Amino acid sequence: MKRIALLRTSVAGKWPGTIVCVTIALAATFLSQHYGGPQLLYALLIGLTFHFLHGNPQISAGIDFCARTLLRTGVALLGARITADQVAHLGLRTGIIVALGLCLTILCGLAMSRLLSRRMEEGLLSGGAVAICGASAAMAIAAVLPQSKENERLTLFTVVGVTVFSTLAMIVYPFALHYLPLSPIQSGVFLGGTIHDVAQVVAAGMLLGPEAADAATLVKLFRVLLLVPVVIVITFALRKLSGEAGNAKVGSRVPSVPGFLVAFMALVVLSSLGVWPPAVTALASESSRWLLVIAIAAAGVKTSFEELLKLGWQPVLMLFVETLFIATFVLIALLAL
Incomplete structure (x- = not known):
């Protein structure tokens, strides 16, 4: 009986904050559908304006739930839209180009963080976001980083920046490709x-x-699939670095391989086996999208805009260089084929 009572109290405590985040997600969706623009960016910006609510203990529990649990669920559900057949259709050369570009872009992020005297976590976040799948990748990587206010600010800044650069790329790249000797x-x-x-x-x-x-869709889904091995490598690398530093406290804050990545891979396997109809895949994909929008809204509510501005111009430069790097690498590789 006590456990049931505690469960009821826990669930009841999360509802107010969850309703706030869902409302922000709905508002962001309305703006995106009627006026254009990225849904995730709207959710983030609206969330920032409601930061004052995070100090309310009746609301903060639900916001934290959305920013953590719903985020991980949304990332896991991304696996339902990927199958082994899709990956096989890419071809070996294309797969190598994409995988190599991904790895080198993350290394570019680490190099930029070192060059600009920034923290290693910032290079991992920005490099991983640019290399894999933008805001979703940034949030997934952040989930395995040591939890701190600084990392939360870095994550939110990365989400904002990578969304803006991705929007610009969506507009500029198709027009630029008309002038390049590439097939469709x-x-x-x-x-x-x-x-x-x-x-x-x-x-x-x-x-x-x-x-x-x-x-484009097949290649992008392959990049999303690579999110799992990348986050696993980052997880074990951070644990090893923490152990070598002899800092047990820091090492204890670096989580093991998270369950949402295991769920992601399980859904990829099940989707490849065709155990459910296309309608289920569509439902999982749509659910993932909504959960990620709600999670980004929660991340916005948790973050102070003033603290975000304190990060300065260097994170913007890092994202710009990483975006330019991956575009240049992929273009040169395609022209060389």
Whole structure:
């Protein structure tokens, strides 16, 4: 009986904050559908304006629940839209280009963080977000970093920055590709291998035709699939670094392989086996999108805009260089084929 009572209290305590985040997500969706623009960015900016609510203990529990639990659930559900057949259709050369570009972009992020005397976590966040799938990747990587206020600010700044750069890429890249000697499929590979957000990859691909859109979507989903090994490597690398530093307190804050990554891979396997109809895949994909929007709204509410501005211009430069790097690498690789 005590456990049931505690469960009821816990659930009841999360409702007010959850309702706030869902309302922000609905408002962001309305703005995106009626006026255009990235849904995630709207959710983030609206969330920032409601930061004053996070100090309310009746609301903070639900906001933390959305920013952590719903985020991980949303990332896990991304796996339902990926199958082994999709990955196989890419071809070995394309797969190598995408995987190599991803790894080198993360290394570029680490190099930039060192060059600018920034923290290693910032290089991992920005490099991983640009290399994999934008805001979703940033939030997934942040989930395995040591928990701190500084990392929360870095994560939110990365989400804002990578969303802005991805939006610009969605607009600029399709027009630039008209002047390059690439086939529709190669153009799709470029878009899927360089634009950060999944929805924006699809939109950019459609501007060049169905053939380019299909190729762009497949390549982008392959990048999303690589989120799992990347986060696992980051997790073990952080634990090793913490252990070598002899700092047990820091090491204890670096989590082991999170369950949401295991769930992600399990859904990829089940989707590949065809155990559910396309309607279930569509439902999982749509649920993932909504959960991520709600989670980003919660991240916005948790963060002070004044603290965000204190991060300065260097994170923007890092994101710009990383975005330019991955675009240049993929383009050169495609032209060299």
